[in-house]
Amino acid sequence: MNVHQTVQTIFEQMSGEISEVYLVACGGSLVDMYPSKYFLDSEAKKLVTGMYTANEFVHALPKRLGQNSVVIVCSHGGNTPESVAAAKSAKEKGAYTIGLTHNSEATLLNYSDYVFLYEWGEESDVKNNPMAIIMELTVELLHITEGYAHYQSFQNGLGAINGIINRAKKQVEPRASVFADKYRKEELFYILTSGASYGHAYGFAICSLMEMQWLHAASIHSGEFFHGPFEVTDKETPFILMINEGRTRALDERARTFLNQYAEKVEVIDAKELGIGTIPDEVVEFFNPVLFYSIVCVYREALANVRNHPLETRRYMGKVAY
Incomplete structure (x- = not known):
């Protein structure tokens, strides 16, 4: 079924x-x-x-x-x-x-x-x-x-998202390569975003960076950034900011404005720039994380390649008792 x-x-x-x-x-x-x-x-x-x-x-x-x-x-x-x-x-x-x-x-x-x-x-x-x-x-x-008033718009989004992702992956490949070369020796990353995508800031931190690359990482909600975490901002610490399209975009843009002023190592992944705006406005925010997952996979693969640390490498998972 x-x-x-x-x-x-x-x-x-x-x-x-x-x-x-x-x-x-x-x-x-x-x-x-x-x-x-x-x-x-x-x-x-x-x-x-x-x-x-x-x-x-x-x-x-x-x-x-x-x-x-x-x-x-x-x-x-x-x-x-x-x-x-x-x-x-x-x-x-x-x-x-x-x-x-x-x-x-x-x-x-x-x-x-x-x-x-x-x-x-x-x-x-x-x-x-x-x-x-x-x-x-x-x-x-x-x-x-x-009942869900935007049911058909959601179905339209499901039909469109794969094509959006395929085009976006090609678009970010060059910048992911530059990112990997630039940050290959970094040991700590902070990942920011908001809305439906926040789970993928967390996921990129704990799975892609901590599990697969043995790097220190932490996710920060863009809305919470200014309630404590922004105090660690400096010109030496890398930040990755995923900017959503939809209702919480203002939270992400606020974080970008601050980071552009006080940080230097900032990588921005903007769903709007990557073409997600063709999905209806009333449901687009729910598709940001679907796009972001595929895009950050391009980044993590580029980073794994330059660090010579295959994504499948583990020292504990499936190898010791836990």
């Missing part, structure tokens, strides 16, 4: 009594859920949403969790113990579970009422990747439970 059919079936089986949606995962899979959390917080009037790292979900189950809950669990390999345990816990509480994975033999499937085996890799269409599928699921859940 496709996303629409799956949500329709769940809605009928639950007699229309869907009161909350939980988004549960770890690491990069959790990052992929942030745009959906932002979307539901922004657009839902009644539908409650919660986003949890899987191990916390298992150890601190929300009391609302039950027969009126839909729990979406994502795990790339499908065998992450914490995510599998989260799906199992959700089913034990009577919730409906939707599992997303790239592995057709994943343990997660044993605790998923419905499964999406998503595409992955350079040749895949981003609308078939987990972030877009999860967002499509949450849009459908909102639309079927209480």
